[in-house]
Amino acid sequence: MYGQFIRNHQYNFIKKEINYLQRTYQTVSDRKVIEAVRDSTEFKISELFADSENGIPRELFQKILSLQTAEDFEQFLLLLESYRTTFPQVTEKQIQKLFHKNKKLPIPDLTIDNRYLTYLGWTSIATGKLFMVYPLDGQIVGIEGKMTPTNKKGYCFLCNKQEEIALFTAVSKSRPAHSSQDYYKVVGNYLCMNSEECNKNMTDITALERFIQEVLR
Structure with missing residues (x-):
């Protein structure tokens, strides 16, 4: 839908933030804290692509707001793999x-x-x-x-x-x-x-x- 647009360093950043959000779900019981971390995660990841020529792929990253289970997080990262761009092929x-x-x-x-x-x-x-x-x-x-x-x-x-x-x-x-x-x-x-x-x-x-x-x- 969006083509390949996530560079290696961006994927690493996203993965770090998603893993932090997952740990928050696992260790924090306060719903307000969880919601704050969740909203912050979605915002920071969307901001990575604020200057993108195609704009922020909001529909894709809004999926973060519905992640809860370990399977949800795993599937989301697997989904992002298909949007990873490649380093230029050099000879x-x-x-x-x-x-x-x-x-x-x-x-x-x-x-x-x-x-x-x-x-x-x-x-x-x-x-x-x-x-x-x-x-x-x-x-x-x-x-x-x-x-x-x-x-x-x-x-x-x-x-x-x-x-x-x-x-x-x-x-x-x-x-x-x-x-x-x-x-x-x-x-x-x-x-x-x-x-x-x-x-x-x-x-x-x-x-x-x-x-x-x-x-x-």
């Missing part, structure tokens, strides 16, 4: 073009289910680098940087979950006017060692897009 040649300076560039598994990707990320054990591909402003872009493991858990700046993290540092392509030939700027932050887990956790793309823009621009 080996596209990846090689994005990272053309890397002569021994490792190619990630391109047969994975793209519905579960917010970004495509993979590491090179030989060089200790992370490569990242993302559709920014309608264009497929790539950035690369050094991955320095911390050997401990911490909060990833992309997904904001506690996972095994590494310091990711990338050299920015931007250069101030009249800067010297030796000038360079490094952009860095801590993120998940495992990109697959990071994609499962992501509920917002703001930090990701800001970081990519800082590296590229």
